Amino acid sequence: MSAVVTETEVRAPGSAGLREGAFGNATGLSCRECGHATALGPFYACPECFGPLEVAYDFPAVTREEIEAGPRNIWRYKALLPVPDDIELSPNTEPGFTRLLNARNLGRELGIENLWVKDDSTNPTNSFKDRVVACALSAARELGAKVFACPSTGNLANAVAAAGARAGIKTVVFIPSDLEKPKQVNSAVYTDSLVAVDGNYDDVNRLASEIAGEEDGWAFVNVNVRPFYAEGSKTLGYEIAEQLGWRLPDQVVIPVASGSQLTKVDKAFQELIALGLVEEKPYRIFGAQAAGCSPVSAAFKDGHQVVRPVRPDTIAKSLAIGNPADGVYVLDVCRRTGGAVEDITDDQVREGILLLARTEGIFTETAGGTTVGVLKKLVETGQLDPTLETVVINTGMGLKTLDAIADSVGPAATIAPSYAAFAATGIA
Numbered sequence: 001m002s003a004v005v006t007e008t009e010v011r012a013p014g015s016a017g018l019r020e021g022a023f024g025n026a027t028g029l030s031c032r033e034c035g036h037a038t039a040l041g042p043f044y045a046c047p048e049c050f051g052p053l054e055v056a057y058d059f060p061a062v063t064r065e066e067i068e069a070g071p072r073n074i075w076r077y078k079a080l081l082p083v084p085d086d087i088e089l090s091p092n093t094e095p096g097f098t099r100l101l102n103a104r105n106l107g108r109e110l111g112i113e114n115l116w117v118k119d120d121s122t123n124p125t126n127s128f129k130d131r132v133v134a135c136a137l138s139a140a141r142e143l144g145a146k147v148f149a150c151p152s153t154g155n156l157a158n159a160v161a162a163a164g165a166r167a168g169i170k171t172v173v174f175i176p177s178d179l180e181k182p183k184q185v186n187s188a189v190y191t192d193s194l195v196a197v198d199g200n201y202d203d204v205n206r207l208a209s210e211i212a213g214e215e216d217g218w219a220f221v222n223v224n225v226r227p228f229y230a231e232g233s234k235t236l237g238y239e240i241a242e243q244l245g246w247r248l249p250d251q252v253v254i255p256v257a258s259g260s261q262l263t264k265v266d267k268a269f270q271e272l273i274a275l276g277l278v279e280e281k282p283y284r285i286f287g288a289q290a291a292g293c294s295p296v297s298a299a300f301k302d303g304h305q306v307v308r309p310v311r312p313d314t315i316a317k318s319l320a321i322g323n324p325a326d327g328v329y330v331l332d333v334c335r336r337t338g339g340a341v342e343d344i345t346d347d348q349v350r351e352g353i354l355l356l357a358r359t360e361g362i363f364t365e366t367a368g369g370t371t372v373g374v375l376k377k378l379v380e381t382g383q384l385d386p387t388l389e390t391v392v393i394n395t396g397m398g399l400k401t402l403d404a405i406a407d408s409v410g411p412a413a414t415i416a417p418s419y420a421a422f423a424a425t426g427i428a
Contacts, residue, residue, distance in 0.1 A: 018143075021084050021085060023142065025059055025079060026082035027056050027058045030056040031051045031053055033052070036049065043227075044227055055082045060079060062079050062277065063277075064277060068242075075087050077235055081235070093124040093133075094124070098119055098239070100118050101362070103360050109359050113388075115389075115391075115392070116389075118391055120395050125159045128233070130163070131232040131233060132233055135228050135231050135232035136148075140221075141167065143225070145169070146169075147172055148170065148171045148219055148221070149171065150173055150208070150220055150221045151201065151223075153320055158183060161194070162190045170193070171190070175195070176204055179196070181403070183401075201321050202309070205222075209223055231264065233260055234265070236393065237269050247278055248272070250282075250283055251389070253378065253393065255371045255393065257318060257320075257367070259287070259296060261395070266285055286384065287300075290345075292312060295322060300331055306328060307327035307328055309323035319370060340378070343374070344370060349404070352364075352370060352374075355372055356368060364398050365404075366401045368396060375392050413425040
């Protein structure tokens, strides 16, 4: 995030005391930089070094059978998340356990022998953000929040507004004013407090950080309850492993906006190994960005250890975060696992959308087009091994970004209502 707010500067969402087991098996918050331990609460910056905080756990023994007996949503993994044991009793959108599609057609097109698409476009608001929001909502509820809010590039706004409506809590969502119209509508139908801000996502995020520091009782999912929110992305990794028969894939390609999703999928794999739920094995993680907002890709290619912020200019607006909060951690994960971070042009993003649609019947948004386009580039450049089992993550539905592709598709012909006119098209 662009602005740093210390533990003492962030106002707590509410004054209600925590009930026992409010955050399940979570034991506290740990700094990702210095390791300093902080109590569970509405904090995201380490009070010692201002580094980002993440949830720490004391996991019980968990078996595959216990997980498989759970509901067909992310709460089957509740023992591994910062949520109470009775989470299913709280109104929420129940996201997760989306399909893992064996993408044989796309694999043949790209020359990949064993390819899968993890399709998160079938979540309640048609993106993976429903996962992270469900965890953030649980934290907000336990902390006594009066308002559920977020800065967003679109999908998060949709998910927060819908989850807040389902939970009966007031929602306020902040978006860049030039956001795609379908994503604006998809938020406004759930809440009458959609606020468009003149600026890019980083400007919106700075404003949200200021509000979080001034307003009592506000839970910003990706600001003052960010550590809990981010844990929801782990469920993608859990599901991929479970749906593959409790084993890890060899390679995963993941879109990078803030970078949190990629780092949490890696965290999920590591937790599954530590718990004995999957066998330990090497795996490679690859990040995908659009060239018009590719600060992490640039840092990776230049061999840098830091990510230099950029001003976004791309059709992939859901990935248009010029100052990614988890950028340096993406670099760490991709380098440690032997992966890479790559980027493609807007035209290649469009090609990726059409490629996935016309091979597998999945209409993805621009983030998914970026990921598929980067997958193609990784194969062509020899960075990804086409003989190894590979998973590519589709994070959202294409109906949200119609403008990006509208001028690239349309009727093959406009004809008179006669067979002769049809025959003349040469389509038959």
